[in-house]
Amino acid sequence: MNRPIAASALCLTTIFLNACGIVAPERTAYSAQWPSLPPAASRRCAPPLGMFANASGRENLGKDSGFAAPTLAQVLGVHSQGDGVTHVAIENAPGNKLRISSFDIVDGAQLKVGEQLLDLADSSCHEGRWTIATTPTHTSWVGSGQENYDPLFMVTMPIATMGLGLLAMPLSDWWRFSFAVTDDGSLALRRNKLESGVLMVVFYSRKTVEDDWFLYDAADLGQLAAQRRTLPASLAVSEVQPLPETPLCSASDERSPAELYGAGMSFYRNARYEPALACLRMAAEAPDGASREAMWQLCIVYELGQGVEPDLETAKLWCARSAAG
Structure with a gap:
């Protein structure tokens, strides 16, 4: 039937x-x-x-x-x-x-x-x-x-x-x-x-x-940012302007290792591996308070070849440094 x-x-x-x-x-x-x-x-x-x-x-x-x-x-x-x-x-x-x-x-x-x-x-x-x-x-x-x-x-x-x-x-x-x-x-x-x-x-x-x-509703980035209550008062966001991106990391950067790690992960989540790698390396190699989280993330980046050629030896070194603290 x-x-x-x-x-x-x-x-x-x-x-x-x-x-x-x-x-x-x-x-x-x-x-x-x-x-x-x-x-x-x-x-x-x-x-x-x-x-x-x-x-x-x-x-x-x-x-x-x-x-x-x-x-x-x-x-x-x-x-x-x-x-x-x-x-x-x-x-x-x-x-x-x-x-x-x-x-x-x-x-x-x-x-x-x-x-x-x-x-x-x-x-x-x-x-x-x-x-x-x-x-x-x-x-x-x-x-x-x-x-x-x-x-x-x-x-x-x-x-x-x-x-x-x-x-x-x-x-x-x-x-x-x-x-x-x-x-x-x-x-x-x-x-x-x-x-x-x-x-x-x-x-x-x-x-x-x-x-x-x-x-x-159509996304209004300014309104969404205000609802999240995390937008600095000095930062102006209009309906037609995108939210500012995380600043690139440079040799003259004065951010703390924790802040550099956070910036690196911000780039990493957006698959921007080159600036992520720069921030993570600065956080991991900081002379004072180097970030173990950044070391561990570098281990992953080198193992998977994200923004660099896969390098298992370098990955192992970063994993070992992270474990040693």
Whole structure:
């Protein structure tokens, strides 16, 4: 039987089981008080490009939702354990990919804390909006979140439920995220949680159990820095000017070894290995209070060949110096 026909028959015959969830049309689900959405694409959906706040500024929850508003970094897979994220940048990258970067603002400096390249082949165009989805997780007696479906579950569920499992057997669940940039530059995100199942052994169906909207404002670096409360009062940042970068390290630098190490790690997080190496070496070779952390980081830099040729002997020397203190 053709799957769409089977699904339609399933909706008609099992409506009392709430087997088929209906997703509200975008024009009714999206808040009329929010910035306007662009027209839905007719063929090819373009990904959203720009820089957006990490936290959702506004929520429009549809069905009863037990899930909090996600951060943009969580949705796009660039959150970093132990590091704050203030904003996320989405830009085109070579090879039909998107570069997604997450940033934090510390002491007036913009630090990159996460990055990934998303293959556009892994995205889709759903109802005229650029869309990505999580990998489905499957149900088993152990619980949800199984990578592969458990055949034992299908065999034992009808027995354990005294035959009711033949009427409705859950299969999997996943999240779907659709994006659009509004007329004021904000990022609108529609989040659907979907579940699939099999009824009467042969009928496949899916339902939408969550249908929520979130809005992420266009990133205002000055405002974000003020919210972090780490911006020096003497430093002026406007909406059109980027935050100042960490100063390069030089022979006349008067910063302490700890400050030089911090500067080196700032460059290192942004994959700027040449200035990172200069700062780390100055911190590690300081005549007074040399930084053991910088020595250890130099061990990693030389072992991996980041900004220099890989040199295991030099890496071992820096590791030994760090361990010796």
